[in-house]
Amino acid sequence: xxxxxxxxxxxxxxxxxxxxxxxxxxxxxxxxxxxxxxxxxxxxxxxxxxxxxxxxxxxxxxxxxxxxxxxxxxxxxxxxxxxxxxxxxxxxxxxxxxxxxxxxxxxxxxxxxxxxxxxxxxxxxxxxxxxxxxxxxxxxxxxxxxxxxxxxxxxxxxxxxxxxxxxxxxxxxxxxxxxxxxxxxxxxxxxxxxxxxxxxxxxxxxxxxxxxxxxxxxxxxxxxxxxx
Amino acid sequence: xxxxxxxxxxxxxxxxxxxxxxxxxxxxxxxxxxxxxxxxxxxxxxxxxxxxxxxxxxxxxxxxxxxxxxxxxxxxxxxxxxxxxxxxxxxxxxxxxxxxxxxxxxxxxxxxxxxxxxxxxxxxxxxxxxxxxxxxxxxxxxxxxxxxxxxxxxxxxxxxxxxxxxxxxxxxxxxxxxxxxxxxxxxxxxxxxxxxxxxxxxxxxxxxxxxxxxxxxxxxxxxxxxxx
Ligand SMILES: N[C@@H](CCC(=O)N[C@@H](CS)C(=O)NCC(=O)O)C(=O)O
Ligand SMILES: N[C@@H](CCC(=O)N[C@@H](CS)C(=O)NCC(=O)O)C(=O)O
Numbered sequence: 069x070x071x072x073x074x075x076x077x078x079x080x081x082x083x084x085x086x087x088x089x090x091x092x093x094x095x096x097x098x099x100x101x102x103x104x105x106x107x108x109x110x111x112x113x114x115x116x117x118x119x120x121x122x123x124x125x126x127x128x129x130x131x132x133x134x135x136x137x138x139x140x141x142x143x144x145x146x147x148x149x150x151x152x153x154x155x156x157x158x159x160x161x162x163x164x165x166x167x168x169x170x171x172x173x174x175x176x177x178x179x180x181x182x183x184x185x186x187x188x189x190x191x192x193x194x195x196x197x198x199x200x201x202x203x204x205x206x207x208x209x210x211x212x213x214x215x216x217x218x219x220x221x222x223x224x225x226x227x228x229x230x231x232x233x234x235x236x237x238x239x240x241x242x243x244x245x246x247x248x249x250x251x252x253x254x255x256x257x258x259x260x261x262x263x264x265x266x267x268x269x270x271x272x273x274x275x276x277x278x279x280x281x282x283x284x285x286x287x288x289x290x291x292x293x294x295x296x
Numbered sequence: 297x298x299x300x301x302x303x304x305x306x307x308x309x310x311x312x313x314x315x316x317x318x319x320x321x322x323x324x325x326x327x328x329x330x331x332x333x334x335x336x337x338x339x340x341x342x343x344x345x346x347x348x349x350x351x352x353x354x355x356x357x358x359x360x361x362x363x364x365x366x367x368x369x370x371x372x373x374x375x376x377x378x379x380x381x382x383x384x385x386x387x388x389x390x391x392x393x394x395x396x397x398x399x400x401x402x403x404x405x406x407x408x409x410x411x412x413x414x415x416x417x418x419x420x421x422x423x424x425x426x427x428x429x430x431x432x433x434x435x436x437x438x439x440x441x442x443x444x445x446x447x448x449x450x451x452x453x454x455x456x457x458x459x460x461x462x463x464x465x466x467x468x469x470x471x472x473x474x475x476x477x478x479x480x481x482x483x484x485x486x487x488x489x490x491x492x493x494x495x496x497x498x499x500x501x502x503x504x505x506x507x508x509x510x511x512x513x514x515x516x517x518x519x520x521x522x523x524x
Binding site for chain 2: 124133135136137139140141143144147148159160162163166167169170171174175
């Protein structure tokens with residue numbers, strides 16, 4: 069392990085960005101202190117674009133370097149700060165974690181989060197007009213399939229990718245917690261998934277996420293409640 | 297390293313799928329023998345869906361397990377067969393490879409490949425009607441920006457992520473080679489990028505990709521030509 073702990077970490081993020089949340093959870097679980105800087109990434113800002121040519125958040129500043137792409141950032145954090153581990157030891161178990169991270173970052177995000185959060189929040193915040201109800205309906209339908217899939221996984225394991233907490237749980241919780249902020253998760257659909265979320269939610273690493281506030285979108289009462 | 301070489305590898309793929317190509321390149325570079333099975337993934341096929349609940353290709357069968365998600369598969373291959381390495385040693389260099397893999401898998405794919413290949417090939421093959429010219433135009437515009445970005449990177453390094461060939465080069469070449477099959481890459485835009493592609497193209501690992509044929513879309517002459 070290198071002495072990067074001495075370097076100062078700064079995260080450019082947005083409260084309801086699932087990819088930012090995944091990185092925040094990893095940092096917090098590994099007790100890496102970080103300064104959070106909110107970035108209204110849709111406003112043209114050349115300074116921000118210079119930090120990340122992809123123009124996306126999150127961007128993690130480590131010393132003088134600006135790191136983008138949340139999956140690559142989380143692997144990097146795992147390598148510079150292996151404790152506590154968020155990836156297991158064996159190649160097979162590591163594969164399963166990464167598969168599920170891909171599942172939530174790619175499939176869940178495009179089928180669910182971008183449809184619900186994108187229509188209900190981002191359009192309003194960014195001034196993009198009214199939600200498209202076809203998208204909202206498609207997202208609301210797709211989340212059911214995803215919750216059932218999570219329940220099926222969690223019937224066989226303590227956590228999503230195996231018997232230990234991993235990046236896969238953070239990738240999933242990052243998406244679901246954003247949707248929970250806008251009350252788009254039906255926790256009654258699966259007791260198993262609800263129990264899993266209750267376990268994640270009560271971790272110290274989750275505190276900063278439960279404290280998030282988005283102007284114009286008051287936090288619903290159940291959101292930060294550990295007994296939701 | 298485990299004795300997975302003894303296990304038989306089978307890859308369910310589609311010739312013009314960039315994510316399949318990325319995995320094929322990794323397998324070939326590491327000299328892992330694989331049986332290729334073409335999967336017409338858009339046709340409802342419950343057997344295929346059982347192998348991968350995401351319903352996406354590529355899927356790699358290793359022994360009795362079915363592995364999906366190309367990025368997770370490539371990391372797995374790196375762990376079970378580290379030679380020749382497609383990820384460098386230091387955490388910083390590994391980060392840069394993974395960032396660029398994410399760049400090509402996510403940003404390039406959505407901005408360019410899905411727009412050009414999706415409209416011109418997939419719609420025709422899958423019977424989805426005529427190409428949407430707005431998408432084609434957007435893809436043709438975006439690829440210029442991406443080629444310029446690659447040229448900028450390659451002005452500082454021998455390969456995309458550093459001075460060694462890595463997964464980042466395969467992720468990029470996987471996307472570009474699919475587009476080259478439909479003559480959508482303007483190799484005159486950058487001598488640097490063209491040289492890079494010529495180097496990749498001449499590797500033994502690339503041979504199977506240059507031999508790909510898609511019924512209804514004859515291979516253009518330059519596609520498999522090493523002196524394009
Ligand atoms: N693959 C990227 C995706 C990040 C991403 O899509 N971020 C969104 C906010 S949640 C964004 O910045 N979108 C702006 C854009 O796409 O231009 C990652 O994992 O970091
Ligand atoms: N994140 C996946 C993406 C794979 C992917 O999008 N594959 C396309 C073909 S290139 C596919 O199977 N699409 C079918 C679908 O999205 O249902 C990976 O990297 O393996």
